[in-house]
Every structure is written in structure tokens, then in C-alpha cells.
Amino acid sequence: MVPKPFQVRKVTWKKINGQWQELVRASYHKVYDGIGAMYSRVSDLESKIIAMEHYPEYGIHVWGAFGKRKLIGLIMGTLDHSVYVIWDLFVHPEFHRCGIGRALLKTAIRDSRCRTVQAEIREGNVPSQQLFLSLGFDAKYSATLYESELV
Numbered sequence: 001m002v003p004k005p006f007q008v009r010k011v012t013w014k015k016i017n018g019q020w021q022e023l024v025r026a027s028y029h030k031v032y033d034g035i036g037a038m039y040s041r042v043s044d045l046e047s048k049i050i051a052m053e054h055y056p057e058y059g060i061h062v063w064g065a066f067g068k069r070k071l072i073g074l075i076m077g078t079l080d081h082s083v084y085v086i087w088d089l090f091v092h093p094e095f096h097r098c099g100i101g102r103a104l105l106k107t108a109i110r111d112s113r114c115r116t117v118q119a120e121i122r123e124g125n126v127p128s129q130q131l132f133l134s135l136g137f138d139a140k141y142s143a144t145l146y147e148s149e150l151v
């Protein structure tokens with residue numbers, strides 16, 4: 001596919017309010033969230049959006065990809081002691097496989113000047129696994145969450 005023009009830049013959460021929700025609604029899927037999100041009781045799209053509304057409280061760093069001024073991709077995470085932990089990465093399905101995910105990841109890594117980058121990727125999320133592998137990431141751990149509802 002011929003890459004469509006897009007631009008990646010650092011943004012504030014406030015500036016993209018209204019747009020990020022639309023992007024998440026278009027890109028979220030059932031093997032998206034990892035164990036970390038589940039500790040925050042995120043289990044579906046709506047609980048994901050509610051959790052994300054609180055992100056500014058955690059000091060996240062956000063980069064957006066824009067095409068014709070519209071938000072079409074997003075990466076965000078926290079930076080702590082040179083470790084950049086990616087919380088979320090979304091590219092609008094209409095623009096998949098145009099190099100936007102790779103560009104977002106590379107820009108966030110470069111701009112954050114981190115020494116280590118970490119991301120949690122679910123077992124069935126093959127596009128994401130392939131993206132991270134293509135940039136030299138190694139799979140370090142895999143885990144299963146055990147849960148019991150005590151009523």
C-alpha cells in the first residue's frame with residue numbers, strides 16, 4: 001500500500017480531547033488490553049475510555065499522528081528512571097500498514113530519551129507483536145491472570 005501523508009508530534013491530552021475517544025472507539029479490540037489494565041477493572045471499550053480519562057493524573061507523555069489535521073494514531077506512556085512504559089498504541093484501522101505505528105513508536109522512543117522501553121502485548125495481538133519484533137524488541141515474560149469472584 002502507498003503510505004498516506006501523516007505527521008507525528010508530541011501533544012497534550014487536553015488538545016486532543018474529543019479526538020482520542022473517536023480513535024480508541026475505532027481501534028480497540030478484544031485482545032487489546034493486557035494484565036495491567038485489568039487491575040484497573042478495564043474489561044471493554046467503555047471501561048477503557050473511562051480509565052483513559054484519568055491518564056493526565058499519571059503524568060503520561062503522548063504523541064499523535066495526524067493526517068489532514070485529524071488524529072489517526074496515538075502512543076502514550078510514562079517515563080520513570082529512563083524506562084518508558086507504553087500504556088497504549090492505536091492506529092485508525094483505515095490507515096493500518098502505512099508505517100504509522102512504527103513512526104509513533106520510533107518517535108516516542110527518540111523523544112523520551114529513554115534507555116529501556118516496555119510494552120505489554122496480548123497473546124493474540126499479532127500485528128502488535130510483529131511491529132515490536134520488527135523494531136528489535138524481545139518477548140521477556142508471559143503471564144496468565146488468575147481471578148476468583150468471591151460473592
Ligand SMILES: CC(C)(COP(=O)(O)OP(=O)(O)OC[C@H]1O[C@@H](n2cnc3c(N)ncnc32)[C@H](O)[C@@H]1OP(=O)(O)O)[C@@H](O)C(=O)NCCC(=O)NCCS
Pocket residue numbers: 027028029032088089090091092095096097098099100101102103119120121122125126127128130131132134
Ligand atoms: C498494532 C498497530 C498499532 C500497528 O500499526 P500500523 O500503523 O498498522 O503498523 P505499521 O504500518 O507501522 O507496521 C509496522 C510493522 O508492524 C508489523 N505489522 C503491522 N501490522 C501487521 C499485521 N496486520 N500483520 C503482521 N504484521 C504486522 C509489520 O512488521 C509491519 O512492517 P511492514 O509493513 O514493513 O511489514 C495497529 O495494528 C493497531 O492500532 N492495532 C489496534 C490497537 C493495538 O492492538 N495496539 C497495540 C497495543 S499493544
